[in-house]
Amino acid sequence: MRPLLSKTTYLYGMQCHKRFYLNxxxxxxxxxxxxxxxxxxxxxxxxxLLAQHLFPGGIxxxxxxxxxxxxxxxxxxxxxxxxxxxYEAAFLFNGVxxxxxxxxxxxxxxxxxxxxxTNSVKEQHxxxxxxxxxxxxxxxxxxxxxxxxxxxxxxxxxxxxDIAQLFTASSVMAVVEAKQAFIPxxxxxxxxxxxxxxxxxxxxxxxxxxxxxxxFSDYCSSLIASQYNSAIEEVETRIENRExxxxxxxxxxFTAGFEYPLFFFDFETIMYAVPEFNFSRPYQxxxxxxxxxxxxxxxxxxxHTSYLGNGVADPRPDLLEQMIRELGTSGSxxxxxxxxxxxxxxxxxxxxxxxxxELLAIHNRIVDLMTxxxxxxxxxxxxxxxxxxxxxxxxxxxxxxLSYTSLNIQEGGTASFRYGQMGAMGEEERxxxxxxxxxxxxxxxxxxxxxWEAIEKGMV
Ligand code: SF4
Numbered sequence: 001m002r003p004l005l006s007k008t009t010y011l012y013g014m015q016c017h018k019r020f021y022l023n024x025x026x027x028x029x030x031x032x033x034x035x036x037x038x039x040x041x042x043x044x045x046x047x048x049l050l051a052q053h054l055f056p057g058g059i060x061x062x063x064x065x066x067x068x069x070x071x072x073x074x075x076x077x078x079x080x081x082x083x084x085x086x087y088e089a090a091f092l093f094n095g096v097x098x099x100x101x102x103x104x105x106x107x108x109x110x111x112x113x114x115x116x117x118t119n120s121v122k123e124q125h126x127x128x129x130x131x132x133x134x135x136x137x138x139x140x141x142x143x144x145x146x147x148x149x150x151x152x153x154x155x156x157x158x159x160x161x162d163i164a165q166l167f168t169a170s171s172v173m174a175v176v177e178a179k180q181a182f183i184p185x186x187x188x189x190x191x192x193x194x195x196x197x198x199x200x201x202x203x204x205x206x207x208x209x210x211x212x213x214x215x216f217s218d219y220c221s222s223l224i225a226s227q228y229n230s231a232i233e234e235v236e237t238r239i240e241n242r243e244x245x246x247x248x249x250x251x252x253x254f255t256a257g258f259e260y261p262l263f264f265f266d267f268e269t270i271m272y273a274v275p276e277f278n279f280s281r282p283y284q285x286x287x288x289x290x291x292x293x294x295x296x297x298x299x300x301x302x303x304h305t306s307y308l309g310n311g312v313a314d315p316r317p318d319l320l321e322q323m324i325r326e327l328g329t330s331g332s333x334x335x336x337x338x339x340x341x342x343x344x345x346x347x348x349x350x351x352x353x354x355x356x357x358e359l360l361a362i363h364n365r366i367v368d369l370m371t372x373x374x375x376x377x378x379x380x381x382x383x384x385x386x387x388x389x390x391x392x393x394x395x396x397x398x399x400x401x402l403s404y405t406s407l408n409i410q411e412g413g414t415a416s417f418r419y420g421q422m423g424a425m426g427e428e429e430r431x432x433x434x435x436x437x438x439x440x441x442x443x444x445x446x447x448x449x450x451x452w453e454a455i456e457k458g459m460v
Contacts, residue, residue: 004095004096004191004194005095005096005097005187005190005191006096006097006098007096007097007098007099007128007131007132009023009024009190010096010098010131010186010187010190011124011127011128011131013186013189013190013193014127014186015207015210015211015212015214016202016207016208016214017193017200017202018199018200018201018202018216018220019214019215019216020190020193021193021194021196021199021200022199022216022219023216024194025199026199029216029219030215030216030219031215031216031217031218031219033215035417036413036414036417037215039417039420043117043273044116044117046274047115047116047117047273047274048101048115048117050161050163050166050274051101051102051113051115051149051163051167052087052101052102053163054102054149054163054164054167055085055102055104055113056085057085058083058085058086058087058102059079059083059085059086059087060086060087060088061075061076061079061086061087061088061089061090061099062087062088062090062099063075069090069097070092070097072088072090072099073090073091073092073097075090076089076090076091080105083105084104084105084106085102085103085104085105086102086103086105087101087102087103088100088101089102089103091135091136091139091141092135092139093134093135093138093139094135094138094184094187095187095191096131096134096135096187097135098131098132098135100112100113100114100132100136101113101114101115101149102115102149103136106144108142109142109144110136110141110142110143110144111143111144111145111146111147112129112132112133112136112143112145112146112147113147113148113149113169114128114129114132114146114147114148114149115148115149115150115167116148116149116150117150117151117273118150118151119150119151119153119282119283120150120153120170121148121150121170121172122211123211124211124212125148125150125172126172126175126176126179127179129146129148129172129176130175130176130179130180130183131183132146133146133173133176133177133180134180134183134184143173145171145173146171146172146173146176147169147170147171147172147173148169148170148172149167149168149169150167150168150170151166151167151168151273151282151283152165152166152167152168152282153281153282153283154281155275155281155282156275156279156280156281156351157275157277157278157279157280157281158278158279159278161274161275166274166275166282204217204220204221204224208220243382244380244381244382244384244397244398244460245380245381245382246379246380246381246455246460247378247379247380250372250377250378250379251372251379251380251455254371254372254379255456257332257367258332258334258367259330259331259332260295260296260297260298260331260332261294261295261296261297261328261330261331262294262295262331262332262334263292263293263294263327263331263332263333263334264292264293264294264295264334264335264445264446264448264449264452265290265291265292265327265333265334265335265341265366265445266290266291266335266336266341266441266444266445266448267287267289267290267340267341267344268287268288268289268290268412268415268416268419268437268440268441269285269286269287269288269344269412269416270285270286270288270416270419270420271283271284271285271286271416272284272286272420276314277314277316278314279351279352280314280351284347285343285344285347286314286315286316287315287316287319287344287348288308288309288311288315288319288419289306289307289308289309289315289319289415289419289437289438289441290306290307290319290323290441291304291306291438291441291442291444291445292304292305292306292323292326292327292445293445293446293448293449294326295449302449304442304445304446305326306438306441306442307319307322307323308434308437308438308441309419310422311419311420311421311422311423311425311430311433312422312423316348316351316352317352320348320352320355320359323362324355324358324359324362327362327365329361330365331365332365332366332367333362333365333366333367334366334367334368334369334448334452335366335367335368335369335448336368336369336370336391336444336448337368337370338366338367338368338370339368341366342363342366345359345362345363345366346359346363349363369448369451369452370389370391373385373389373394374389375387375389380455382397384397385397391444391447391448391451392404392411394451395447395450395451398450398451398454398455398460399447399450399451399454402443402446402447402450404440404443407436407439407440407443408432408436408439408440409436409437409439409440410440415437415440415441418433418436418437419433419437421433422434
């Protein structure tokens with residue numbers, strides 16, 4: 001029988017019936033594929049291959065086309081007779097085809113491992129494993145255990161990657177077994193969906209980003225765009241009329257602790273799934289860039305400096321030296337959302353203990369310019385902030401002449417992605433990316449300066 005459902009389409013159905021249907025019959029309506037999404041997919045594939053080294057000597061049942069079809073199922077049946085370890089072992093039951101990343105046989109007992117490039121087991125991994133357990137066990141496999149192989153977040157790389165330490169196996173057998181009763185009904189529901197003549201009506205909602213961002217969001221958004229256009233215009237008109245209210249007494253009390261020189265500081269970071277450098281962990285935030293605007297004293301000329309790694313070597317040693325030198329030993333270090341910068345500094349102090357004292361001193365000088373904008377503080381308020389205290393929402397309200405919209409890089413996720421690509425770029429593209437990154441991070445700290453000035457000088 002030709003498979004009707006794959007593991008991926010089953011999980012789409014669990015997320016949203018409309019996504020399931022669109023994926024089956026209207027793939028042309030999907031969002032254009034983004035480079036970043038491809039990179040995340042590639043990371044998953046690479047991590048899967050790496051985990052196979054934990055179980056050496058296996059045979060791969062996946063075909064050349066990298067698609068798990070009936071040929072993969074046939075190959076798996078053959079390999080079961082001759083091999084005790086099979087990678088991408090594929091099975092078909094009740095119209096559902098799925099492949100488990102690593103299948104290990106010990107006599108008549110089987111152990112299944114699904115590899116996930118995360119630091120822990122997530123809810124979506126359980127749904128995924130539950131379907132696989134359903135298919136494998138109904139195909140007659142005596143499954144003794146089902147585990148998610150994910151990263152050990154405590155692993156610290158020193159020298160070559162230690163695969164045995166990098167991964168950890170968490171059994172999900174009990175919870176997966178508890179979900180078995182629901183799976184036949186889900187499958188039956190999804191099969192019925194296939195016979196619908198029209199796209200099912202589903203409102204956009206939290207499911208659009210949970211557990212993953214839906215790739216039909218552009219299409220669904222376009223359906224409701226016209227409905228909202230007039231409302232958006234109305235909101236924009238109202239925003240123009242909304243005033244910023246500042247509790248001057250509280251603002252002065254907040255800034256009374258600021259000491260010159262004032263350092264407006266911001267890190268950009270990158271996370272590598274598999275630790276790229278010594279003294280780093282899976283998905284650790286590695287700072288690769290900072291921007292620093294400095295006001296030595298009131299009314300002084302604004303100074304600017306920055307650091308940016310080369311995209312290849314560990315940026316932390318050079319960044320640390322320059323940062324410690326430039327931040328000196330006195331003056332307030334002003335950040336936006338200080339828990340991020342403080343978290344980075346705390347990890348640097350662990351990984352580079354020779355700088356612990358200086359890093360602790362820097363850590364203790366940090367203040368958070370975001371605090372007065374928190375609705376709970378109610379020091380700087382405007383309905384135009386829309387309840388947000390992201391600098392990207394505050395800036396256009398208080399300093400409309402400064403904007404991220406003309407930049408090639410406009411947010412931290414893109415900055416991180418582009419930095420990660422730099423090592424593989426040609427010279428021209430690399431230079432352009434460097435310029436884009438420097439411009440983006442510079443605006444992050446300049447935005448803080450201008451917001452602070454606008455309030456200090458009573459311009460808002
Ligand atoms: S964008 Fe949301 S509503 Fe539309 S198909 Fe995706 S999950 Fe469903």
